[in-house]
Amino acid sequence: MAGASLRSGTGTSATRLQRVAAHVVAAAAAAAAASKLLPPRVEQLRHEVQAARQPPPHHTSRLEELLAARLALSRLQDAEQHAAAVTQEAASIRELQLERFAVELDTRGWTVVPPTITGLTPQRVEALRRAIYRVAEERQQQVGGDPAPESMQRCYMVLFEDRVFEEALMNPAMRCLISFLLGDDAVLSSSIATIKRQGHAPFVMHADGPTEDRSQPLGATAMFCLSDFQGEVGGATAFVPFSHRIGAGPWRDELTDPAAVGAEAVNAPAGSLLVWSEATWHGAFPRLEPEGERVDLLFYHVLSSMLTEETYRETVRIDEMTLDNY
Ligand SMILES: O=C(O)CCC(=O)C(=O)O
Numbered sequence: 001m002a003g004a005s006l007r008s009g010t011g012t013s014a015t016r017l018q019r020v021a022a023h024v025v026a027a028a029a030a031a032a033a034a035s036k037l038l039p040p041r042v043e044q045l046r047h048e049v050q051a052a053r054q055p056p057p058h059h060t061s062r063l064e065e066l067l068a069a070r071l072a073l074s075r076l077q078d079a080e081q082h083a084a085a086v087t088q089e090a091a092s093i094r095e096l097q098l099e100r101f102a103v104e105l106d107t108r109g110w111t112v113v114p115p116t117i118t119g120l121t122p123q124r125v126e127a128l129r130r131a132i133y134r135v136a137e138e139r140q141q142q143v144g145g146d147p148a149p150e151s152m153q154r155c156y157m158v159l160f161e162d163r164v165f166e167e168a169l170m171n172p173a174m175r176c177l178i179s180f181l182l183g184d185d186a187v188l189s190s191s192i193a194t195i196k197r198q199g200h201a202p203f204v205m206h207a208d209g210p211t212e213d214r215s216q217p218l219g220a221t222a223m224f225c226l227s228d229f230q231g232e233v234g235g236a237t238a239f240v241p242f243s244h245r246i247g248a249g250p251w252r253d254e255l256t257d258p259a260a261v262g263a264e265a266v267n268a269p270a271g272s273l274l275v276w277s278e279a280t281w282h283g284a285f286p287r288l289e290p291e292g293e294r295v296d297l298l299f300y301h302v303l304s305s306m307l308t309e310e311t312y313r314e315t316v317r318i319d320e321m322t323l324d325n326y
Contacts, residue, residue, distance in 0.1 A: 041262060042242045045255075049248040089184070092176050101275070102180050109244035109280035111177070115271030118173050120224065124164075125270045129226050129295055131162035132193040151199020151287070157310045158297070159191040169299055174222045177275045178301050181220040186301040189219065189308040196235050196294040200286045204256040205240070205263060207249035208300065209278035217244075219278035219302040226295040229272070231265040235287025235294050237274060238263035243281035250281060258283050 093102050097117055104111035115121070135155050159165050168174075169188065178186050209219045229236040238258045250256045258265070265285050266274060276282055287294060302308060 042240065042246060045243075046246045049246055085184070089176075089179060092172075093180065096173055096176050098173060098176055098180075101177060105177065105181060105275060105277065108239075108241040110239045110241070110274065110276035110282065112266060112268045113173055113177070113273040113275065115269060118171060118224070118271060118273045120171075120271035120273075122271070125226050127164045128168060128224065128297055131164050132158070132195065132226065132295060132297065135161045135193060136195055150197075151201070152194065152196045152203075155193045157191060158193045159188070159312070160315070165191060165193075165297065168224060168297060171224075171273070174224075174273055174275070174299070177273075178220055178222055178299075181217055181275075181277055182301055182303055185304045186220070187304045187306075187308060188299060188310075188312055189302045189306075190298075190300045190310045192298045192300070194294075194296050194298065196284075196287050198287050198290045199235070200288075202258050202286050203237075203284035205238075205250050205258055205261055205281050205283035206256065207243075207279050207281055209302075211244070211249050211279040212247055216303075217277045217279055218306060219300060221274075221276055221278070221298060221300045223274045223296050223298040225266075225268050225270055225272045225274065226297060227270050227293060229266045229268045229294065230289065231267045232259075232285045233288045234265075235285050235289070236266040236268075237282060237284045237296075238265040239276060240264070240281040244277045244279035246279075246281070255281075256283070258285050 093099055098113070101111040101113050101117075132155070135158055136153050139155055140153070159169065169191070208221060209217070223237065228234070232238075240261055240263050250261070254260050261281070263281070263283065263285075268274070300309065
């Protein structure tokens with residue numbers, strides 16, 4: 001896998017602004033309707049955050065004004081230059097039948113794309129699962145751990161362990177929705193495979209990155225379901241819809257419990273793709289189902305200006321950067 005192929009193209013923040021603007025205009029009616037439906041719980045949490053924030057000191061607000069003016073100017077200057085890129089991206093969203101999912105990301109903060117659209121056939125799901133079980137076993141042996149597996153086994157930086165992971169990273173639906181959220185110069189930050197068995201600890205609710213009100217998230221996650229995700233009893237990932245608009249991550253213990261905060265657990269067949277913004281509150285229910293395992297492969301992306309969690313740039317060898325890898 002070439003370093004360059006970890007990127008999905010080139011772009012600037014102005015591209016993103018243009019693109020987001022285009023999609024948001026297209027989705028305005030849906031967004032307005034959705035805002036009216038903000039669950040009272042989310043609305044209340046948002047007010048708590050706003051009330052807790054101190055008004056910024058005078059020089060801060062002046063600086064913000066100046067920065068906003070510069071941003072507006074650069075938007076104007078870049079508008080023409082990036083119009084073509086926006087048009088191109090809108091075409092990709094339509095071509096891949098992702099309109100509904102892009103709008104959901106914007107309005108609800110997360111979405112589930114079905115296998116008919118991800119193109120993950122049962123054969124591909126099986127190939128990914130086989131690779132994950134192999135890596136999990138090898139890593140278990142390396143650490144010399146207890147052969148009785150823990151209730152959740154996470155394998156970090158799996159990308160280079162098998163070609164099938166590289167193919168998954170290039171999945172067109174995933175690339176398109178990550179670009180929609182972050183822009184087309186997003187880079188891979190981490191690749192994590194998880195096998196989750198019966199167990200009683202929830203994955204606490206959290207946001208993946210800074211959540212202060214901003215039109216541009218710094219990170220976004222895409223997770224392939226490689227087994228059926230079976231709601232709460234299956235220990236599925238769970239989200240608080242609209243929470244990307246709250247402007248803070250969970251700040252009290254009670255808010256980190258998926259059940260207490262009323263998180264919605266995912267029900268989705270193997271081959272589906274979950275995508276969420278870094279600001280969206282998410283976690284997972286404990287898996288109560290004694291049989292089987294929940295298996296997934298997750299790719300966390302960030303803006304290219306940010307440090308990545310895992311060291312891809314540093315570990316790709318120059319001889320691996322062949323055209324074949326693009
Ligand atoms: O395993 C899950 O379902 C949740 C994963 C998660 O929240 C994360 O990796 O940030």
